[in-house]
Amino acid sequence: MRWGTVPALGVALVALLAVGPFLPAWAVFMLTVAFAKALVVLGLVIMMRAGLVSFGQGLFYGLGAYAAGLATNFFGLTDALVLALLGSIVAAATGFVLGFVMARYREIFFAMLSLALSMILYGILVRSSALGSTDGFNLSPPSFFGFKVGAQQSRLLLYMLTVTLACGSAMALHRFVGSYAGVISQAILTNEIRVEYLGASVTRVLHLVYVIGAAMGGLGGALVALAAGHIDPELAYWTTSGEFVFVAILSGTGHVAAPLLGMTIFEAIRSFALEYSPYTWQMVVGLSMLAVILFLPSGLWSLFSRKRKGETA
């Protein structure tokens, strides 16, 4: 018997929470960053299913991180969950406003416009000396549900918060993928005019999908800021956005769990490649990508999915 996606993610979450205390510190940190960035990719995957390939998710990633950083350093908000949600809300609100324009563009125009918007944020951040310019600034350590804890425990609690949010988001987005809007967003990928002629609004569905991508980007950015304890404009730079597209293609858009796995593998490859061949790690990453494109054109997830007849999601 096959497991449903939601129970399977629930079991994975329990397992991730249970092994947390036994993992070495470097693994806890690596997994926290991987799952936080996986949230961004998860949002991107939902967008890509509808045909929107954004080369500018760094915009929302950066916004989420700076929202969390500013709230903690200037307004004294320290609760990790509140900061993460704040990052997500700020990004989603920005996405909602930009969505009125962005939902009208497709393909390369959408990709380039999203890239341009992220580079505008980068430009602003680089020129803002109050925000540390290119150096960025450090964040004060977060608290958890009102409790201040030591650095060791703080890292573990942030890991637990991040994997919970990542698995929870994957479950919620799995529901979205099977919803009216989710299935229609897939139909938009191949025949927009027909969707309109069936009575649904293509623009509204794409706007919604764009806001989901923004919210996920902001959530991931805020969590990475908390994990690293430092933010700088690099978060909004185009190479950061490119990395999300890279991992989305590496993972595949076939399943909501794919980005979680893809990002973990990507971070692991990068960590080990950096460790063992600091000058050629990008080549290792590039060759891994080439192998995936050649042998697993639907992404890493195709290793796990036996094609079910009649299921397109």
Next chain:
Amino acid sequence: MNGSLISARGLVKRFGAVTAADNVSVEIRPHETVGIIGANGAGKTTFVNIVTGYLKPDDGAIYFRGQDITRLPPREVTRLGIRRSFQVAQLFPNLSVRDNVLVALAAAAGAFPSAFAQLRTQAQIEEAERILARVGLDALVHRNTTELPQGQRKLLDIAIAMIGQSAALLLDEPTSGISAEEKFPLMDLVLNAARAAEATVLFIEHDMEVVERYAERVIAFYDGRVIADGEPAHVFVDADVRRFVVGAELHRRERGHA
């Protein structure tokens, strides 16, 4: 004009030097079955495209139950109850046959589809399979639409066009690409369903046998203009229609068989 379901008044549409609609005025009454004939390029599909909001006319207006719908997008025209099928089946090739129907069910439910309500529920799947069974595609639910022959793609296109409340159904060459044995059963099926829904049917058709058999009224287009409009018996004996439409169709058929 009173009591018209769809009222087209003085429609003009130019594409560069070509005038695809040249002062077209047509009144469609409720519960009619109207055949639209004309040679290729006569302006039949342009007329349907203007009525459904895909093209905006350069001049003239469209009214639906007295409401001006000239500037409405296809989505809103569809929601008012004017639905259409396409000359070349317009499907979602990345989805299964069943999911194509589910998309239509979801779209019919609202212009702003729910991000929470689940689409693949037992009830929805059964509904989709019932719809597919009606057009004889129930054995192919899990197939990808790209695997279907043209005739079956066309059937699916018409089936999803008929999902939701329709006051008028506009079919663009429903029997083209359909085998000779299947064209009458298809038209019977579509017209019975339309009658049950009390919908008006307009169909563009090159096959004069189909027009003669099903149309209660025939509108003939030539060069962007309506050259005849009325009962089939009258339209088919019209000199212009014989010259520009029926003659052309006979010629076309002879060439096709040669």
